[in-house]
Amino acid sequence: MTRVLVVEDEPQIVRALRINLRARGYEVDAAPDGRAALDLAARRHPDVILLDLGLPDMDGTEVIRGLRGWLTVPIIVLSARHASAEKVRALDEGADDYVTKPFGMDELLARLRAAVRRAAPAEEAAVVSTEAFTVDLAAKKVRRDGADVRLTPTEWHILEVLVRDAGRLVGQRQLLREVWGPAYEKETNYLRVYLAQLRRKLEPDPARPRHLITEPGMGYRFEP
Amino acid sequence: MTRVLVVEDEPQIVRALRINLRARGYEVDAAPDGRAALDLAARRHPDVILLDLGLPDMDGTEVIRGLRGWLTVPIIVLSARHASAEKVRALDEGADDYVTKPFGMDELLARLRAAVRRAAPAEEAAVVSTEAFTVDLAAKKVRRDGADVRLTPTEWHILEVLVRDAGRLVGQRQLLREVWGPAYEKETNYLRVYLAQLRRKLEPDPARPRHLITEPGMGYRFEP
DNA sequence: ACGGATCTTGACGCGGTCTTGACGCCGCTA
DNA sequence: TAGCGGCGTCAAGACCGCGTCAAGATCCGT
Numbered sequence: 001m002t003r004v005l006v007v008e009d010e011p012q013i014v015r016a017l018r019i020n021l022r023a024r025g026y027e028v029d030a031a032p033d034g035r036a037a038l039d040l041a042a043r044r045h046p047d048v049i050l051l052d053l054g055l056p057d058m059d060g061t062e063v064i065r066g067l068r069g070w071l072t073v074p075i076i077v078l079s080a081r082h083a084s085a086e087k088v089r090a091l092d093e094g095a096d097d098y099v100t101k102p103f104g105m106d107e108l109l110a111r112l113r114a115a116v117r118r119a120a121p122a123e124e125a126a127v128v129s130t131e132a133f134t135v136d137l138a139a140k141k142v143r144r145d146g147a148d149v150r151l152t153p154t155e156w157h158i159l160e161v162l163v164r165d166a167g168r169l170v171g172q173r174q175l176l177r178e179v180w181g182p183a184y185e186k187e188t189n190y191l192r193v194y195l196a197q198l199r200r201k202l203e204p205d206p207a208r209p210r211h212l213i214t215e216p217g218m219g220y221r222f223e224p
Numbered sequence: 225m226t227r228v229l230v231v232e233d234e235p236q237i238v239r240a241l242r243i244n245l246r247a248r249g250y251e252v253d254a255a256p257d258g259r260a261a262l263d264l265a266a267r268r269h270p271d272v273i274l275l276d277l278g279l280p281d282m283d284g285t286e287v288i289r290g291l292r293g294w295l296t297v298p299i300i301v302l303s304a305r306h307a308s309a310e311k312v313r314a315l316d317e318g319a320d321d322y323v324t325k326p327f328g329m330d331e332l333l334a335r336l337r338a339a340v341r342r343a344a345p346a347e348e349a350a351v352v353s354t355e356a357f358t359v360d361l362a363a364k365k366v367r368r369d370g371a372d373v374r375l376t377p378t379e380w381h382i383l384e385v386l387v388r389d390a391g392r393l394v395g396q397r398q399l400l401r402e403v404w405g406p407a408y409e410k411e412t413n414y415l416r417v418y419l420a421q422l423r424r425k426l427e428p429d430p431a432r433p434r435h436l437i438t439e440p441g442m443g444y445r446f447e448p
Numbered sequence: 449a450c451g452g453a454t455c456t457t458g459a460c461g462c463g464g465t466c467t468t469g470a471c472g473c474c475g476c477t478a
Numbered sequence: 479t480a481g482c483g484g485c486g487t488c489a490a491g492a493c494c495g496c497g498t499c500a501a502g503a504t505c506c507g508t
Contacts, residue, residue, distance in 0.1 A: 088334040096338060097321065110312040114320060118342065152454060169364035189457080192496060207497090216464070216495065217377035218364065262470060412484085415469080420486060430484090440475085440484065 002116055003027040005046035007037040007063065008078065009056055013101075017050065020105055034058035038066050042181020045157075046073060048116050053079040053090065060069055061093045068094035070177040074115035078103065128163050130211050130224055133202050135163050142202070154179065158194055159202075161214070162222035171219040195220060226340055227251040229270035232302065233280055237325075241274065244329055258282035262290050270297060272340050274332075277303040277314065285317045291373070292318035298339035302327065352387050354435050354448055357426050359387050366426070373425055378403065382418055383426075386436070386446035395443040401409040419444060 004026045008014050018028045026172065029044050031037040034055050041049065049067065054059030060159050065074060076095040087098045096118075097111050104182035133144040140156060142149040143163040151159065162170055172191055176184050184190070195214070213221045228250045232238050244253045253268050255261040258279050265273065273291065277284030288299060298320040303310065311322045321335050350361035358367040364380060366373040375383065381403045386394055398410050404414065419438070423430040437445045 062339045084328040084331040087331050091334040091338045096342060098335075104308040107308040107311050110315040111322075117322060167363055167365075187456090188495080190455090192498085193456085196497060196499095214496070215364070217473070218380070345506075378466070411467095414466090416465085416485060416487085420488095423486095 001025065001027050002048070003029065003044065003046045004112070005037070005040055005044065005049045006030045007034070007049065007055070008052040009054070010052075013052075013078075016105070020109070024109065032056075034063045034066070037063055039181070041067055041071060042183070047119070048073055048112060049075045050077055050112070051077050051095070053077060053081065053086070059099060061089055064090065064093040064095055066182075070174075070182055072119075074119050076108075076111060076115055078108075128166055128224060132204050132211060135159065137163065144202060151198075151201065155194055155198055155201070158191075159198060159222075162220060166222050166224050169215055169219050169221045173219075175219060191220070225249065225251050226272070227253065227268060227270045228271045228336070229261065229268065230254045231258070231273065231279070232276040233257060233278070234276075237276075237302075240329070244333070246311055247263050256280075258287045258290070261287055265291055265295060271343070272297055272313065272336060273299045274336070275299055275319070277301055277305065277310070281308060284342075285313055288314060288317040288319055298343050300335060300339055301333075302332075352390055352448060355434060356428050359383065361387065368426060375422075375425065379418060379422055379425070382415075383446075386444060390446050390448050393439055393443050393445045397443075399443060415444070 002025075004021055006014055006017050006021075006028060008017070008030070009032050014030050014032075018030065021028045029040050029046060031040050034057050037049075037051070037055075040046075051060065051063060055063065059078070060077070064077075067075060075094065076097045076099060077090045077095045078099050078101055080091070080101045081087075082100050090098055094117055099108055099111060120153055126136060128135045128137070133149065135142050137160065140160075142151060142156075143160070158175065161175060161178050172188050173185050175191060176187060180187065180190065195212060196206070199209050199212050203209045203212065211223050213223055215221060226249075227446070228245055230238055230241050230245075230252060232241070233252070233256050234410050238254050238256075238297075242254065245252045253264050253270060255264050258281050261273075261275070261279075267370045275284065279287065284301065284303070288301075289298060299318065299398060300321045300323060301314045302323055302325055303314070305311075306324050307320055314322055320339055323332055323335060352359045352361070357366060357373070360364050361384065366375060366380075382399065385399060385402050394417055396412050399409060399415060404411065404415045408414070419436060420430070423433050423436050427433045427436065435447050437447055
């Protein structure tokens with residue numbers, strides 16, 4: 001299911017969007033200000049973000065900057081400002097689209113579909129195998145010795161990030177950002193705990209990992 | 225250089241777009257109708273397409289359908305129609321964005337930049353090779369004789385700086401600053417220790433280095 | 449409201465990494 | 479030729495990061 005994060009301070013608009021999006025089968029989170037937006041973006045991992053520029057606590061382009069750099073999901077800006085300078089700034093800051101209020105709901109939904117469609121084709125080659133286990137990115141499943149392995153949401157998310165960049169080193173900072181959000185960049189002990197759990201569940205010999213490898217001082221690497 | 229295909233039958237608009245795009249360093253092809261558009265799209269491999277919906281020979285959505293399916297480059301639709309049904313149709317047909325005429329040139333250019341940026345995750349394989357070993361900057365990996373070489377964070381950091389400026393001399397001061405920080409600009413003995421370790425791990429004959437070369441009194445140089 | 453699963457947090461020991469100092473060699477210069 | 483500065487080498491101790499474990503906090507569905 002596609003998850004949408006709505007960042008908007010006017011309750012009426014939030015309500016209208018929530019109803020329309022829910023009716024089309026989207027899952028909806030809502031944030032009334034920039035702080036909550038950054039927080040929810042990290043915790044809920046939306047597939048697309050609808051962002052109002054007129055927030056009470058911070059400037060809209062600031063929010064965009066705060067999201068970009070660690071998030072690549074599409075950002076569609078909603079704004080009452082028609083000034084083209086405003087549009088140019090938002091788009092160059094990293095927004096994917098800019099819709100002026102008042103907007104037509106059907107047009108907004110169409111632009112949202114277009115944005116999601118563009119970002120979607122990551123569902124290729126969704127199966128990565130090793131001698132010990134098999135990861136299916138699309139189905140979100142891991143098989144080992146012919147049986148499904150049960151992973152917690154966080155465990156899965158870490159594994160997903162590592163497998164997506166198979167063979168490449170993923171810095172601990174990057175890993176923490178993508179899984180827990182930018183505020184957790186220093187909590188390296190989280191990684192130690194969860195990598196240990198993943199190894200216990202996936203590696204034939206957890207003490208001597210062959211696929212989930214630690215590069216001391218730098219990060220972790222998934223080796224197919 | 226980014227190549228733009230402009231599909232538009234009004235010569236004035238074509239001319240305005242061509243001038244503005246050329247001035248920004250884009251390469252411009254122009255097609256006056258749908259047939260020419262499909263032809264040029266195939267022959268010239270544009271990076272982005274600006275498509276007017278009001279073409280003389282075929283309907284705009286037909287052109288989109290004709291392009292999609294074998295082309296994945298961003299399509300930005302230009303149209304005089306403000307009707308939202310029209311926008312929805314174009315976007316669902318595969319267009320990436322929809323701009324209504326008359327449009328502001330700076331806004332159009334911003335949307336074009338956004339479209340190109342999205343489609344551009346072209347990660348160049350940052351791999352540098354020598355006769356003795358291979359350095360993969362992206363994966364943070366070093367291979368030698370078919371086996372991975374284990375480097376410590378500091379070792380890797382030094383090698384990275386040297387390889388990034390392959391063939392060029394890197395002053396010891398610069399090297400110390402980039403790896404240890406400005407406060408360590410005088411600790412040249414660090415370099416001696418670590419360069420020796422790197423040579424021991426990478427050079428066929430560490431006593432007579434062929435790739436990690438010392439320029440006495442000045443700095444170090446990586447020779448591919 | 450309850451119970452189980454999941455996430456957070458802290459402490460500890462160990463191994464590897466970094467830092468630091470000493471020594472000898474070489475090339476340059478006086 | 480003697481002195482000097484820069485470089486390579488080595489080894490030892492300090493230090494840091496990792497794996498591990500377990501207890502508390504929190505979330506979730508029943």
